[in-house]
Amino acid sequence: MSDRLTTSKVGLSLAIAAVLVLAACGSSTQGAKPKTYTGTLTFASFNPFTGPDASFGPEMAAGCIPAANTINQAGGVLGHQVQCIAVDTRGDPADAVPAAQKMIASTENLVGMNGPSSDEALATVPIIDRAHLPMFADSGQAAFDKSTYKYFYRLTPPDDAAGVAMAIYAYNKGYRRGAAVFGNDLSSQGNVPNLLTAFAKLGGQIVINQTLTLDQSSYRTEVTALVAASPDVIFTEADPQTDAAYLSQLQQLHGLIPVIGTQPTVQPPWIKAVGGAVGRDALSKNFAAAQPFSTSQGPAWDVYNKALLAAGSEVPQPDQWSQDPYTETDYDAIIIMALAMLEAKTPDPSFYNALIPAVVGNATGATEVHSFKEGMDAIAAGKKINYVGAGGPIAFDEYQNSTGAFELIGYSTNGSNPQLAVVSAEDIAKLRR
Amino acid sequence: MTDAMQFYISTLLIYLFIDIMGVLGLNLQFGVAGIINFAYIVFVGVGAYTAAVVSLGPDYPGNFQHYMFGASWPFPLPILAGGVAAGLLSLVVGVISLRRLRSDYQAMVMLVLSLIATLVASNATGLVNGPAGLATIPQPLYDQLGLNPLEYQWVYAGWCLFLTVLVFLFVRAITRSPLGRTLRAMRDNERAASAVGKNVTLLRLVIFVVGGVIAGISGAVFAEFIQAWSPGSWLYPETFVFLAAVLVGGAANNWGVILGTLLVPVGFLEATRFLPPIFYQGFIEAMQWVCVGLLILLFLWFRPNGIFPEKPGRFKPRATAQSRPAE
Structure with missing residues (x-):
């Protein structure tokens, strides 16, 4: 009996000890020396590849792959080749949390990432930040406008800034009675609050605010209500099938009203669906879309576009992303991280993270560079660099956000997107809540 | 083991x-x-939202998310509130749908309820912040315990294990009790159960509410862990994942459904994350739902009682007057 008791006490003690050792392992601190890496370095595109926002993932991966290719062609980072992997968040926090944990735990040589998107950012940014992994989010959540996460960066404007840009453009075009017609998905709804307040502040009136249930076969009731409200402009963002059904029924019942959309309404699937439903001619006469301003020209964009078009089978239909500001900034993010690694002389994120703002900082005497190769050469020559990306100049504020102006683009029947107007960052800031 | 791997394993647990x-x-x-009950996930969702809004504190102008009835209730009240809210909803739904409808019509009502609930949560943006859902839900006792994130995560895993054991013991107590036998009798032959005087409607309602409370508690604990909850987390197909776990493990066998949970929502859905991408990015993830459906069909066809079928009850015959030993 006493032997048995002793044995169970020993067992209990061992169990407690094991728990304590485990806890001690958990509290181990970051070492002072950079981690040593062997083999290929990995960047992740952490975004929805399935679910309602499945278009986000390919758009992001289309930026990462050409960036990795240009880095590898220049000889890699500190002797390492780099690669991109896709990690599907399914656009849902509950799925994204284990996806983030799995990515961090099991991806060899993971040194940086693009993402997360708005769908899962609030749940996963703390996890990624805790893992000391620099992330360039494409999340438009206003909650990150004053982010204090050390490893969080954002090169694109928050969702609600697009709403303000739409309101300013509409008001300047002389529209005074607006209709807000947005899908009930997270991304679309992010535009609405600031659109409503900005348009009202400018002196316009939102005569009807509709939240569309996605992918219904008919929106006759909603369209009838819209026609009854007599708007002179429609503001919209919804998935391609929803807007195609809605606008074609509007065309049948009343005729089209000028429509101002957001960046997702410039995506090829949206243009194809809506253009097919209402006709390309009607599309070109009645549509404009607000998207983050990108010059889509200049030396950095030339390098980006060349690498993108040369990506071959890695990026299906690469030309569709040539002027996509999100793809451009996703490309820039990878280049920025790689240049910061060169500055830090290590791919260890804990060390190079602090130098990310420095490689885009417009410091006195910094050499302006437009590609990884140019930056690598300048750093090797002992110069300070200022990377001006495919998406334009980058300047992080104290919250590591770098957001700028918006442009309004139209559609033409030949498939191009002529620029209609530019709304400055200052004008947007004045009207944001 | 690295910290990252410990985070991952503890998350899976x-x-x-x-x-x-x-x-x-x-x-x-x-x-x-x-x-x-094809609306089971709705009760999980209600529990999660309730725990969220009573933890987040009152809403205020300028907040990045908007919701009704914000409060800052201390642990463990949000979890209990999640269970109570889901239980109350179960009561309302049960009273409406379980009294007069046969099981197949009940199933249709539940499916419709699931769709309506998601649409309401998505479209009534002032209710629980619409499609964006709620985020920054405080984790229980995080500040008070003063642990580092990894230590806290292991403690949370222990807390979940404790709750799971409680729920298991509670459910087992019901299934082994006379109530459990009556429920099985009702399930196997409703008319016969009614004929011997059992109030079938009341029994259904009771067990529907009990199941709803458990769903609500699980949702509350989940939302407090991931600190976010949105309509995308509780779409109606999620119920079918749970249903697949029940069918694969063995309906009415508590140990069987635990195995089913290990195999389907955790094992099957998580293991596929390790497969290399084929055809196009997202293909494997997209096929998961197809595979869950196939899994249900295959088990219903080839092994309808699951891996661990329900054990037939063995009861000692009650001692009769003749067989009772003389005193």
Whole structure:
């Protein structure tokens, strides 16, 4: 009996000890020396590849792959080749949390990432930040406008800034009675609050605010209500099938009203669906879309576009992303991280993270560079660099956000997107809540 | 083991324990009582939202998210509130749908309820912040415990294990009790159960509410862990994942459904993350739902009682006057 008791006490003690050792392992601190890496370095595109926002993932991966290719062609980072992997968040926090944990735990040589998107950012940014992994989010959540996460960066404007840009453009075009017609998905709804307040502040009136249930076969009731409200402009963002059904029924019942959309309404699937439903001619006469301003020209964009078009089978239909500001900034993010690694002389994120703002900082005497190769050469020559990306100049504020102006683009029947107007960052800031 | 791997493993354990709680609740309704509840995930969602809004504090102008009835209730009240709210909703839904409708019509009502609930949560943006859902939900006792994130995560896994054991013991107590036998009798032959004087409607309602409370608690614990909850987390197909776990493990067998949970929501859905991408990015993830559907069909066809079928009850015959020894 006493032997048995002793044995169970020993067992209990061992169990407690094991728990304590485990806890001690958990509290181990970051070492002072950079981690040593062997083999290929990995960047992740952490975004929805399935679910309602499945278009986000390919758009992001289309930026990462050409960036990795240009880095590898220049000889890699500190002797390492780099690669991109896709990690599907399914656009849902509950799925994204284990996806983030799995990515961090099991991806060899993971040194940086693009993402997360708005769908899962609030749940996963703390996890990624805790893992000391620099992330360039494409999340438009206003909650990150004053982010204090050390490893969080954002090169694109928050969702609600697009709403303000739409309101300013509409008001300047002389529209005074607006209709807000947005899908009930997270991304679309992010535009609405600031659109409503900005348009009202400018002196316009939102005569009807509709939240569309996605992918219904008919929106006759909603369209009838819209026609009854007599708007002179429609503001919209919804998935391609929803807007195609809605606008074609509007065309049948009343005729089209000028429509101002957001960046997702410039995506090829949206243009194809809506253009097919209402006709390309009607599309070109009645549509404009607000998207983050990108010059889509200049030396950095030339390098980006060349690498993108040369990506071959890695990026299906690469030309569709040539002027996509999100793809451009996703490309820039990878280049920025790689240049910061060169500055830090290590791919260890804990060390190079602090130098990310420095490689885009417009410091006195910094050499302006437009590609990884140019930056690598300048750093090797002992110069300070200022990377001006495919998406334009980058300047992080104290919250590591770098957001700028918006442009309004139209559609033409030949498939191009002529620029209609530019709304400055200052004008947007004045009207944001 | 690296910290990152410990985070991942502890996350999977937490998901496993929470899913087991949820599946045990559904097993009580579907496996034991025969109620086809295609809206089960709604009660999980209600529990999660309730725990969120009573933890987040009052809403205020300028907040990045908007919701009704914000409060800052201390641990463990948000979890209990999640269970109570889901239980109350179960009562309302049960009173409406379980009294007069046969099981197949009940199933249709539940499916419709699931769709309506998601649409309401998405479109009534002032209710629980619409499609964006709620975020920054405080984790219980995080500040008070003063642990580092990894230590806290292991403690949370222990907390989930504790709750799972409680739920398991509670569910087992019901299934082994005379109530459990009555429920099985009702499931196997409703008319016969009625004929011997059992109030079938009341029994269904009771077990529907009990299952709803368990679902609500599992949702509350889940939302407090991931600190976010949105309509994308509780779309109606999620119920079918739970249902697949019940059917694969063995309906009405509590140990069986635990195995089913290990195999389907955690094992099957998580293991596929390790497969290399084929055809195009997202293909494997997209096929998961197809595979869950196939899994249900295959088990219904080839092994309808699951891996661990329900054990037939063995009861000692009650001692009769003749057989009782003389005093």
